[in-house]
Amino acid sequence: MEHAGPGRVETGSEDAQIVVSGVSHVYRPKHGRQVLALDDINLTVRRNEFVALLGPSGCGKSTLLYLTGGFLPVEQGTICVLGETVRKPGPDRGIVFQHFALFPWKTVRANVMYGLERKGVPRREAEVRAAEILVQVGLKGFEDSYPSQLSGGMRQRAAIARTLVLDPATLLMDEPFGALDAQTRNLMQIELLALWRRSPKAVVFVTHDVHEAVYLAERVVVMSARPGRIKAIVETGIDRSDPEFVKSRAFVEKVDEIWHLIHEEDGKAAP
Ligand SMILES: Nc1ncnc2c1ncn2[C@@H]1O[C@H](COP(=O)(O)OP(=O)(O)OP(=O)(O)O)[C@@H](O)[C@H]1O
Ligand SMILES: [Mg+2]
Structure with missing residues (x-):
């Protein structure tokens, strides 16, 4: 021990x-x-x-x-x-909150792209990176869905993707x-x-x-x-x-x- x-x-x-x-x-x-x-x-x-x-x-x-x-x-x-x-x-520092929240008025893709755009990542690159991470968390095909249209587990994965896509040094x-x-x-x-x-x-x-x-x-x-x-x-x-x-x-x-x-x-x- x-x-x-x-x-x-x-x-x-x-x-x-x-x-x-x-x-x-x-x-x-x-x-x-x-x-x-x-x-x-x-x-x-x-x-x-x-x-x-x-x-x-x-x-x-x-x-x-x-x-x-x-x-x-x-x-x-x-x-x-x-x-x-x-x-x-x-x-x-990227954080995935226990009681995660997505922007309900944005699609899954837009939620994931939000932080990238705020960082000044060009739109085209942000789209590519969002698409990649959404495949990794198993949300391919749901990019245009709104959070209310997803199950609880899918929303959680979208929230995780939103943080992971920023690739912070501390997670x-x-x-x-x-x-x-x-x-x-x-x-x-x-x-x-x-x-x-x-x-x-x-x-x-x-x-x-x-x-x-x-x-x-x-x-x-x-x-x-x-x-x-x-x-x-x-x-x-x-x-x-x-x-x-x-x-x-x-x-x-x-x-x-x-x-x-x-x-x-x-x-x-x-x-
Ligand atoms: N906003 C708050 N106002 C007052 N007390 C709070 C607040 N948030 C947490 N606490 C108190 O602080 C303690 C620690 O809370 P915290 O949420 O950090 O625990 P935790 O270990 O994450 O618990 P869990 O495993 O249930 O998520 C709790 O016992 C709670 O009573
Ligand atoms: Mg807790």
Whole structure:
């Protein structure tokens, strides 16, 4: 077992893509209760590393992604992405939201092209890139459909395509495959790994599915129940060159090890 303890910080390392140092986050809604969502998070994601983030519901996984994406202000601690302190959203960081939203008045193609056009990519090139990514997520033939005409899983894939097409250096994905059936999910996992190999980038991938985490990630970060802290970081160390690797003993044991770490947190969330 190689569980790195919490608090191990490698700030400023050349090898680091995301450095989260001493980050806590309190939600203070105008109405309703204050919640300490994250408590002193220290985490380094290495250059072009694929990390999965797991933990019980309400432990702050989405919060950590929003902070890294610049969608919530970092009030305590710091987050650096490629050496820059995060203060606001930026094109270097692409995010697939847990509760994704598409522009309902735009077609699938127009939704996917939107970010490219905002970046100033010429229309013709944007069309080609949108068409390619829509094939990869299995939406060929639905380019002219509107989101309301798609199933939930298809909408989710359109939202993923919209972020992937921008090819950001840092990709933040919040339960992106949650609404997909098992078979589509597996196809999307294969596509995502292929894309990550073709176009290296750091990926932080939030999931509740331990199997998915071990399948995709080089390291799995397990968070404790609210307030979220880092409980353990597990290197998966899986040799993915074997096409049957999911059946290997190493894979099955890793899933089991992480499953136990997560279930130790059951019923522990602070009120
Ligand atoms: N806008 C908000 N206002 C007040 N409290 C919030 C808000 N958003 C989240 N919280 C609180 O912060 C905690 C962390 O929420 P977050 O959405 O980050 O959890 P999560 O790990 O992503 O959960 P899930 O697995 O269910 O998506 C929750 O316990 C919730 O009570
Ligand atoms: Mg969440």
